[in-house]
Amino acid sequence: MAEIAIGIDLGTSTSCVALSRQRKVEVLLNSFGEAVSASVVAFRADGTVVVGNAAKANIIHEPRHTVHSAKRLIGRYFFSEELRKAQAVCSYEIVEGPNHSVRIKIREEQFSLPEISAMVLKEMKSIAEANLGEPVSKAVITVPAYFNDNQRQATRDAGRIAGLEVLRLLNEPTAAALSYGFGRSVNQKVAVYDLGGGTFDISILEIGQDVYEVLATCGDTFLGGEDFDDRLIDLLAEEFLAQEGVNPRKDPYALEKLKVAAESAKKALSMDDEVEIRIPDVITGSDGRPRAIVRRLDCAEYTALVADLVQRTFKVCDEALQQAGLLAGQLDGVILVGGPTRLPLIRRAVAEYFGQTPKVDVDPDQAVAMGAAIHAATLVGSTEGSVLLDVTPLSLRIGVAGGLAETVIERNTPVPIEQTRVFTTFEDFQEAVRIRIYQGESRSADQNELLGQFTFSGFRRADRGQVRIEVTFEIDTDGIVNVTAREPETGQQASTQITLSSGLSPAQLDAIIAEGKADRVRSEAPVARAPAAPGPARAAARPGAAAMPAAPPSASTSDELEVLPDDAFDLEVDEEFEVVPGNVRVAAREPLEPEALDLMPEGTDLRDLPGPGAAPGAGAPGAPSDVDDLFGDMDDLDGPPDDDAS
């Protein structure tokens, strides 16, 4: 019998699990018969945990012990800008963990973000097991295409904590495209416009002959339906403050009531032109009387409230089309994914932007999970599969002297990929180099996300520019980065391979798994076998389908910080690197160190450099213009200048 592997769409707001077998794909319903479950985790006083729509209903009663939108925080640093934004609208307590990581504090206990997401995954796993009547241990989990390495690693850790073998991390728009093409013979260039609860992705794909080739992908990992809700919450809160003299945002119970009202008003506006917002008891006044909000809201006012957010999605679309080398008019179709795309205001704007009516043949809530299931079945060899050719969303860079970040792999390069670049020492008689790896589109190192760093030493001491250090970057099909450094001169080899860490060290991850916190998840209702999902599931004979061999599950795990030293070299791995969580902008808290550990690209014209020792501070954060002056012609060494955002 073929192995079972499920597909899970781990969403910011909702999650969905699906299974593909015998050329059919079905969404597995939860015990309430629902296709999607809220990605909300409620911690009860007795220590048990409830996940899903029942947990969401609990938010207004227990806002401080109910965690939602964890995906907005996963793989991020405590002092990141995104964390500040999330904190402003979250009633649960977000605290700083070791090495600037993010932890959620519930009563006296702290949880890492992968642990919270693991609880959602665990619930999805349970839903699948209840439907299938047997244990499920393998899954494809989707991630926003624009997720960086830190966010991907953390998601993979979450899968492990939930007791799942993560066969693949699949980009959400690619999954949706798979679901769109499943069972039909299409030869098309399509755009997948995926506006979810917390993230926006746009991918341009060419589908043909069972090959799904991503031509370009762009996104924003902090833009979604929840930001729409925040706009309305702000409006309601300001009006309430002006009228009652009390800021309801300061009260966690009132804030959650505003949130519920804002979301239901938004959903109502996907069907009606006008809604009435009514919250009878926002807050109880000092006189003991409840204070209410009652107000009408129409589509025009709502559109004005969120117009700039919608506009932001099209800026991202501009970029994706440009990267794909296509005009909107050259696309054969536009596929809408994500709850907010049900809003007429979004449908109209998308139709106008792309000059065509978006397709309605995929279910915006289920297509991603279904695509993940289709791919999962292929990976365990239970169905014939399609070939997926995806890309890396962000440029991969290495930090060099002057606070700069040199591109090693350009964004939108097909993955898997391996690329080697040669660097050299920056100072005379330099003993070590610090290799810093970034993702992002800026030449200024501190404007990118730091993925990790390590120190490489043990090479011959020589004049600057004389020691060659080959740095090899690999991005695998999950979009996960590996880096190897090598000093080849003497013919002896030394290399260190780093699997960058999401913020949980191997020991921490093992401890978490051993502790079994994810096992606290209790399903609310007795679980019964649910009927197969109706609707969009399509059975498919795939004419001429090219079978894709089942890929073995990824052997590496995110917790590795592997050092493969050669005896001839003294290789060091920075301890501090081991627990670096995601998305740091180093400038914020960690000024670059003096240049004693700097690298520079091989072939840099030494006449353009300051004398040894003159550089300290040149690359310090906040001095990007000096830096540009200093290394202004460095681009010339590498061919065309970077396509930098900053």
Ligand SMILES: Nc1ncnc2c1ncn2[C@@H]1O[C@H](COP(=O)(O)OP(=O)(O)OP(=O)(O)O)[C@@H](O)[C@H]1O
């Ligand atoms: N009918 C509707 N009209 C407008 N918005 C809706 C509707 N239904 C759901 N939404 C909104 O869609 C969002 C959730 O969408 P979805 O489930 O696609 O996101 P997600 O997959 O959880 O998030 P992401 O993909 O960003 O991680 C929420 O903000 C929700 O309020």
Ligand SMILES: [Mg+2]
């Ligand atoms: Mg989604």
